[in-house]
Amino acid sequence: MFNEQMFPYKTTPNPFEPSDCSQPATSLPPSLIVLPSEKSFTPPPHPDHSNNSCLSSTLFSSPNTITEPNTNTSLDTSNPSSASAPSQIDDSNVPSPPPPSNIHLMKTRAKSSIFKPKSFQTIVTNHVPTSVKAALTDSNWYQAMKVEFDALCANHTWTLVDPPPGSHVIGCKWIFKNKYNKDGSLERRKARLVAQGFNQVEGLDFTETFSPVVKPATIRIVLSLAVSAKWPIHQLDINNAFLHGDLQEIVYMS
Amino acid sequence: MYGLKQAPRAWYHKLNTTLTHMGFSSSISDASLFTRFHKDSILLILIYVDDILITGNNVTHIKSLISTLHSQFALKDLGLLSFFLGIEAHWSPTGALHLSQTKYTQQILDKAKMLDAKPQPSPMISSLKLLADASTSFSDPTLYRQIVGALQYLTFTRPDITFSINKVFQFMHNPQLHHWQAVKRILRYIAGTQFHGIRFSPSSSKSLQAFTDADWDSDPDDRKSTSGYCVYFGNNIVSWSSKKQKVVSRSSTEAEYRSLASAMTDISWIQSLLHELHVVVPTPIIHCDNLGAVLLTANPIMHSRTKHFELDLHFIRDKVKHKQVFVRHIPARFQIADAFTKPISGSAFHDFRQKLTMVIVYPP
Numbered sequence: 001m002f003n004e005q006m007f008p009y010k011t012t013p014n015p016f017e018p019s020d021c022s023q024p025a026t027s028l029p030p031s032l033i034v035l036p037s038e039k040s041f042t043p044p045p046h047p048d049h050s051n052n053s054c055l056s057s058t059l060f061s062s063p064n065t066i067t068e069p070n071t072n073t074s075l076d077t078s079n080p081s082s083a084s085a086p087s088q089i090d091d092s093n094v095p096s097p098p099p100p101s102n103i104h105l106m107k108t109r110a111k112s113s114i115f116k117p118k119s120f121q122t123i124v125t126n127h128v129p130t131s132v133k134a135a136l137t138d139s140n141w142y143q144a145m146k147v148e149f150d151a152l153c154a155n156h157t158w159t160l161v162d163p164p165p166g167s168h169v170i171g172c173k174w175i176f177k178n179k180y181n182k183d184g185s186l187e188r189r190k191a192r193l194v195a196q197g198f199n200q201v202e203g204l205d206f207t208e209t210f211s212p213v214v215k216p217a218t219i220r221i222v223l224s225l226a227v228s229a230k231w232p233i234h235q236l237d238i239n240n241a242f243l244h245g246d247l248q249e250i251v252y253m254s
Numbered sequence: 255m256y257g258l259k260q261a262p263r264a265w266y267h268k269l270n271t272t273l274t275h276m277g278f279s280s281s282i283s284d285a286s287l288f289t290r291f292h293k294d295s296i297l298l299i300l301i302y303v304d305d306i307l308i309t310g311n312n313v314t315h316i317k318s319l320i321s322t323l324h325s326q327f328a329l330k331d332l333g334l335l336s337f338f339l340g341i342e343a344h345w346s347p348t349g350a351l352h353l354s355q356t357k358y359t360q361q362i363l364d365k366a367k368m369l370d371a372k373p374q375p376s377p378m379i380s381s382l383k384l385l386a387d388a389s390t391s392f393s394d395p396t397l398y399r400q401i402v403g404a405l406q407y408l409t410f411t412r413p414d415i416t417f418s419i420n421k422v423f424q425f426m427h428n429p430q431l432h433h434w435q436a437v438k439r440i441l442r443y444i445a446g447t448q449f450h451g452i453r454f455s456p457s458s459s460k461s462l463q464a465f466t467d468a469d470w471d472s473d474p475d476d477r478k479s480t481s482g483y484c485v486y487f488g489n490n491i492v493s494w495s496s497k498k499q500k501v502v503s504r505s506s507t508e509a510e511y512r513s514l515a516s517a518m519t520d521i522s523w524i525q526s527l528l529h530e531l532h533v534v535v536p537t538p539i540i541h542c543d544n545l546g547a548v549l550l551t552a553n554p555i556m557h558s559r560t561k562h563f564e565l566d567l568h569f570i571r572d573k574v575k576h577k578q579v580f581v582r583h584i585p586a587r588f589q590i591a592d593a594f595t596k597p598i599s600g601s602a603f604h605d606f607r608q609k610l611t612m613v614i615v616y617p618p
Contacts, residue, residue: 151328172257194257206260212269212301214286216410217493217520219307220454221527222287222298224490226309227351227454233335234308234316239328241304242256245264 128176135176135191144191145174152193155243158253169252171196195253206249262303269301272326276319283527291532298531302339341411342451344615353411354451354615359444362404366397366441373446374439376599377418382436384421386475389431398429401437408444411451413484413610414603415440417496417594424498450607451615457488462528462538464521465584468499468513469595470506479503481513482594484610485520487528491611493520496594505559507546513595514542514551515567518579537577541584543592548583 109115129135136142152158163169172195179187200206226233238244258264270280273288278299281287288299297310297319306329310316320331335343335351344352363369392398402422409416418440425433466483473480478501484494497516503509521538528535542548550560551574573579592598593606 192256197257197259197261200259202259206258209259209263210266210285211262212266212286212303214300214302215284217524218284218287218527219300220452220490220492221487221524222300222307222309222531223351223353224454224457224487224492225531225533226298227349227490228456228458228488229311230349230456231309231311232313232316234320235332235335235338236306236308236320236323237330237332238304238306239330241265241327242258242261244327245261245266245268247258247260247264249260251258 128178132174135174140189141176141191144176144189148191148193151240151243155240157243161252163252167252168201170199172253195251200251206251265303266301272323273299276322281527281530283523283530287527289530296532305339307335307338339410340407342615346453348455350453350455352451352453352613352615354449355408355411356448356451356615358404359408359448362401362408363441363445365404366401366438368438368441368445371438371442371445374442375446376597376603377415377440377443378421378436378597378599379439380597380599382597383474384425384433384436386425386428387430392429392431392434395429398434398437399426401441402426405437405440405444412444412612413452413491413494414447414450414593414607414612415444416494417480417482418597420496420498421597447614449614450612452491453611453613454490455611457490459488460533460535462487462521462524462535464517464538464540465589465591466510466513466517466540466542467589467591467595468503468506468509468544469592470503470509472596473498477502479506479509479512480595481509481516482591483513483517483520484591484594485517485524487524489611493524494594494610495520501564504562505546507544507550508560508563510542510544510547511550511563511567511570514540514547514581515570518570518573521579522573537580539580539582541582541589543584543586543589545583548581551581 129138129141134141135145172193175192175194177190177192179190181187223233225231266285273280276290277292278288278290278297281289286301288301290297295310295312295315297308297312297315299319300307306323308316308319323329324331337343340355340358342354342356344354346352360369363371402419403426405415405419406423409419418436422433422437422440462485464483464485466481468482469480471477471479479499480496481499482494482496485492495516499509499512501512503512517540521540525535525538551570554571570579570581574581586592590606590609593603598606
């Protein structure tokens with residue numbers, strides 16, 4: 001069935017032979033001949049050059065449908081509306097892409113005049129800044145940072161001092177995050193100033209750690225009790241929980 | 255200040271001081287549970303860092319507690335329990351509470367790019383014996399660790415996958431291709447059972463019952479056994495575990511006895527917690543399907559085959575002697591905990607899931 005000596009694409013139909021299904025099976029693998037949609041396709045092409053050029057001219061006459069696959073002009077265009085303009089220029093300056101040279105039976109999108117413009121999408125609206133400098137220029141993020149900064153000041157988190165010589169100073173970092181609603185829309189922008197705790201040394205910057213995490217079994221037992229006794233169960237969320245605590249140790253942060 | 259190592263501790267200290275001033279006391283069994291018993295008013299507070307659950311028998315006291323906390327901290331009152339720690343809560347018309355983690359499940363499946371996976375009826379095929387070294391290393395060990403780590407939190411409302419997740423968890427240090435295949439099977443199972451969760455139904459019974467089982471010599475690599483147990487408080491399952499034992503057992507009775515001991519420690523903890531909550535419970539019952547292990551708890555004899563048991567295992571004898579716990583033998587067909595010790599599939603798995611009081615929680 002499949003002749004591995006012969007590359008199927010090179011076997012163009014002989015122009016002097018009637019191109020019907022009586023072709024020898026060895027010349028082409030059957031998967032290339034038998035097309036699922038024979039009706040939509042033009043009959044097996046006669047290698048008639050006038051016919052071929054006519055086909056290509058109809059394909060490439062409308063510049064709006066064409067997008068250059070690899071032109072760098074399409075990279076520059078940020079909005080899709082201007083995408084048609086450079087392709088029109090390309091049509092005159094750059095030689096148009098060669099018409100499909102193969103004329104065998106395989107159906108391609110280009111032969112069926114299906115062209116899809118390459119889309120380069122960038123989400124501009126939900127951009128998360130990577131640096132403080134970038135965040136400060138954006139009014140939305142500036143607002144988010146101001147909320148966090150006000151909360152820090154309101155809780156009297158720090159006092160400005162000169163670090164004593166030899167003291168261990170840890171860094172800090174702004175973290176920016178978009179918070180989304182359940183339906184995927186943007187709820188708010190959140191900025192959080194965090195200390196780089198991974199630089200802390202035990203015994204120097206902190207002595208003991210503990211996290212108030214309730215055991216899953218405790219939750220289930222209490223829920224089971226509440227359900228049996230028909231008690232209401234309320235739910236609270238503390239804002240800026242970690243700003244409320246009072247540190248036992250002095251921590252220097254730059 | 256966020257990011258500091260001592261920040262959670264400082265926050266807990268602050269909250270503890272505030273709540274102590276308001277007459278609450280921190281529980282000894284779980285430091286994140288605060289209780290206040292005042293005449294006949296009961297108030298319970300559960301704290302998960304900055305997420306707080308409040309329940310009690312007096313609605314006005316709950317309201318005043320929330321407003322007092324509001325004056326101390328900036329907080330958001332989220333109303334009645336609906337979504338807590340990634341767990342969705344639904345109330346059924348009969349007053350039962352259904353917990354599920356549908357959204358969290360979808361996030362895991364999305365991360366593993368298996369949202370459209372073909373569902374499977376059970377998390378692991380029953381004949382599967384996972385070896386530590388049987389194929390080539392998995393190309394992306396970080397993904398393995400992330401997915402399996404994320405799956406572990408799913409056991410909060412999914413006792414049915416506890417065993418399978420514990421199994422694949424044992425290969426976190428060196429995940430191989432066949433381990434990842436086992437993980438994908440679990441993911442296919444949870445893809446088909448996204449809406450499953452546990453149910454807490456109102457129960458008049460305050461009994462504590464545990465089922466323990468062990469699979470002797472279950473690990474083909476180091477011959478260690480697996481112990482598993484689950485604890486019911488009234489009708490509701492509250493605690494369960496599946497663990498590879500740390501010591502090699504020489505007999506199935508020894509493995510069962512070890513499992514019995516670990517269930518006993520959990521029951522003791524639950525008892526002390528319930529005692530702090532002023533709940534009077536009848537003597538707990540532990541069900542075990544190994545007659546040898548049951549008899550060992552009652553008869554202080556040293557057979558040649560049992561004399562090597564560690565002494566600390568025999569604390570269970572003390573408990574039985576002082577009638578602090580009953581250990582009963584049950585036929586294997588009534589055993590619930592066997593699916594915490596070995597992979598099962600088919601109709602046996604279906605039965606197991608029903609006994610775990612698991613239900614399908616449809617979105618409202």
